[in-house]
Amino acid sequence: MNRKAPSAAEGGRERSTSSMELSKMQSIESKAPWFAVTVKPNHDKAVAAALQVRGLEVFLPLYRARRRWSDRMKELQLPLFPGYVFCRFTRESRAVVLSTPGITSVVGFGHQPAPIPETEIESVRITVASGLPLSPWPFLRAGDRVRIEHxxxxxxxxxxxxxxxxxxxxxxxxxLQRSVAVEVDRDMVARVYPAPIMDRSGFAWSGSKEVAYARF
Incomplete structure (x- = not known):
């Protein structure tokens, strides 16, 4: 028996249902934490595109760099963190992520993926979107902690x-133990200090998680 081909209306309903399911999945994933996935060499952009096709929110920070190409200089868009792509996903979507061509693992501890704080992702996102000169930098934790004010x-x-x-x-x-450096004017920043805590005797000591800002 020949199978009846779906009508235009039925085909439209199928596409509509598929779109609704994708939209629902995207809504759920938008509330998920960020993770970093490791990718094969030079697969950063392809992996980011493939994850987006699967309905996942992706962040691949890029920066402009000039490289000599044959007899001329060429401006390229290169990954700030080569070998890594950031992606929001739930535990249920982990298998979908790992099955994406080019992905080798999810960064974590042992077999447990480790989420990346939203504040760190947002800081890198704002830095990239600023249009200011920036570049990859060796991981740096120690030094004068500052807040950009302007x-x-x-x-x-x-x-x-x-x-x-x-x-x-x-x-x-x-x-990831990775950093990015952005050029700033010296007068744009203020040092971040631990705010002192005053005890009953009037003695001030440091140790609060709160921060205060002071000019250099």
């Missing part, structure tokens, strides 16, 4: 560095 990076916290051609604020992804 301009497109206002609110971002990082470590302040002085190098021969100016100032940089270094923003880090702790889990």
């Amino acid at each position: 301009g497109p990076l206002a609110g971002i916290e990082g470590v302040l560095l002085q190098i021969k051609d100016g100032w940089r604020v270094v923003v880090s992804i702790e889990l």
Whole structure:
């Protein structure tokens, strides 16, 4: 017996149902934590595109770099964290993520994926979107902790560095032990200090998780 071909209306309903299911999945994933997945060499952009096709929210931070190409210089868009792509997903979607061509693992401890704080992802996202000169940087934790107070990076916290051609604020992804440095003006930042705690005797001591901001 020949199978009856679906009518245009039935085909439309199937597409509508598929779109609704994808929309529902995207809504659920949008509330999921961020994770970093490791990818095969030079597969960063392809993996990011494949995850997006699967309805997942993806973040692949890029920066502009000039490279010599044959007899001329060429401007390229390169990954800030080569070998890693950031993605939101739930525990139920982990198998879908790992089955994506080009992905080798989810970053974590042992067999347990480790989420990346939303604040770290947002700091890198704002840094990339600012349009200011930036570049990958060796992981940096120690140093003067500062908060940028003015301009497109206002609110971002990082470590302040002085190098021969100016100032940089270094923003880090702790889990990956990777950092990104962005150029800033010296007067755009304020140092972050632990706020002192006053005891009953009037003696002030440091140790609060709160922060206070002070000019250099």
